[in-house]
Amino acid sequence: MAFVDYYKLLGISKEATEKEIKNAYRKLARKYHPDLNPDNREAEIKFKEINEANEVLSDPANRKKYDEYGKDWKHGEEYENAKRQQQNQSQHQTRQQYYANDAYSDFFESMFGRERSSFNQARNPKFKGQDYNAELHLNLEDVYTTKQHTLTVNGEKIRLTIPAGVENGQVIKIKGKGGLGINDGPSGDLYIKFIIENQTQFKRLGNNLYQNIDLDLYTAILGGEITVDTFNGKVKLQIEPETKNESKVKLKGKGFPIYKKEGKFGDLIITFHINIPTNISQKEKELFKELQKIKAI
Amino acid sequence: MNVKQLIPTQTICSHYNIEISFVDALNKIGLIQIEIINQDQFIHQDHISEFEKIIRLHNELNLNLEGIDVVLNLLEKEKELRNELNALKNRLRLYEND
Numbered sequence: 001m002a003f004v005d006y007y008k009l010l011g012i013s014k015e016a017t018e019k020e021i022k023n024a025y026r027k028l029a030r031k032y033h034p035d036l037n038p039d040n041r042e043a044e045i046k047f048k049e050i051n052e053a054n055e056v057l058s059d060p061a062n063r064k065k066y067d068e069y070g071k072d073w074k075h076g077e078e079y080e081n082a083k084r085q086q087q088n089q090s091q092h093q094t095r096q097q098y099y100a101n102d103a104y105s106d107f108f109e110s111m112f113g114r115e116r117s118s119f120n121q122a123r124n125p126k127f128k129g130q131d132y133n134a135e136l137h138l139n140l141e142d143v144y145t146t147k148q149h150t151l152t153v154n155g156e157k158i159r160l161t162i163p164a165g166v167e168n169g170q171v172i173k174i175k176g177k178g179g180l181g182i183n184d185g186p187s188g189d190l191y192i193k194f195i196i197e198n199q200t201q202f203k204r205l206g207n208n209l210y211q212n213i214d215l216d217l218y219t220a221i222l223g224g225e226i227t228v229d230t231f232n233g234k235v236k237l238q239i240e241p242e243t244k245n246e247s248k249v250k251l252k253g254k255g256f257p258i259y260k261k262e263g264k265f266g267d268l269i270i271t272f273h274i275n276i277p278t279n280i281s282q283k284e285k286e287l288f289k290e291l292q293k294i295k296a297i
Numbered sequence: 298m299n300v301k302q303l304i305p306t307q308t309i310c311s312h313y314n315i316e317i318s319f320v321d322a323l324n325k326i327g328l329i330q331i332e333i334i335n336q337d338q339f340i341h342q343d344h345i346s347e348f349e350k351i352i353r354l355h356n357e358l359n360l361n362l363e364g365i366d367v368v369l370n371l372l373e374k375e376k377e378l379r380n381e382l383n384a385l386k387n388r389l390r391l392y393e394n395d
Contacts, residue, residue: 030358035350036368128349169383203391210391
């Protein structure tokens with residue numbers, strides 16, 4: 001249980017006046033308020049810390065106690081008395097949305113008890129519970145078809161159907177699966193951000209897949225048939241004679257499923273990279289020279 | 298519109314312990330949308346989350362209505378930029394590790 005220097009947290013001196021504490025808190029609250037920093041866990045933690053600091057230092061009695069026993073709280077007999085006193089007095093106090101049970105540091109709870117919260121006690125509104133943010137890491141293959149996944153969020157198992165075609169970085173909202181509401185307010189929502197790892201040979205952009213294919217010089221010049229991998233199997237592909245390097249072909253409907261459009265797919269775009277033969281034999285060299293002569297005529 | 302999804306502004310004011318004049322002012326400045334049915338005022342339940350955010354910004358950060366308007370506009374822009382950044386990152390992956 002590390003000692004938390006509330007003065008340092010608020011960037012003020014130990015001699016700071018109430019007004020200076022208030023100003024320092026307000027300034028930091030404007031910077032780290034969760035509503036102004038969505039999806040920013042660091043800001044959320046910082047906001048909880050500065051609230052804790054403000055809660056202690058803006059209350060003269062708490063501040064006095066903190067100043068007296070802060071560093072040596074482990075040995076203070078008075079601290080123990082104060083702790084018991086605090087625990088008895090605040091069983092039914094309410095707390096704001098960002099003051100869930102885990103919002104206080106161990107240090108704070110040891111000093112002032114778990115339920116202590118003087119912040120905004122005057123108001124007693126119903127508040128929607130805290131929204132939770134979570135990340136779900138999946139492979140590209142996992143989102144090629146619609147699948148059911150079971151997630152455990154704060155001990156609760158949630159069965160989730162993830163539609164095929166979910167995009168990397170896409171966020172979906174699951175209503176009512178966030179934190180419990182305050183004063184019987186509605187539960188918050190759960191926001192899941194999908195992180196799609198792609199270890200395949202395909203690159204994905206939206207619903208389209210992209211793939212580079214090496215083509216030998218002779219097939220590129222004369223044309224022919226090759227077999228290419230698509231995301232769900234192999235297909236035969238006719239190569240046009242005189243296919244140029246970096247030319248592209250589009251295989252319609254062989255791309256990625258379109259999100260929430262069952263049975264519809266994007267395209268697979270293939271880029272041909274023509275391999276120039278190396279280590280050619282004397283005979284090949286002669287034939288190429290022959291070709292060169294013909295071309296020159 | 299489904300009337301069951303509408304919450305009377307008076308109920309909201311008593312739940313959040315706010316003055317009806319505050320709700321009126323938010324409506325006037327266009328920060329919330331009030332529905333009027335048979336002369337009664339309602340807020341749609343889908344807008345409650347945004348409404349709570351406004352209350353928090355007002356109460357916890359002492360922002361006035363104009364300030365809240367600016368903040369919400371900037372947050373909206375930031376969200377658009379984050380979405381754009383995400384789309385660009387996905388696009389960039391096309392050209393990486395070639």
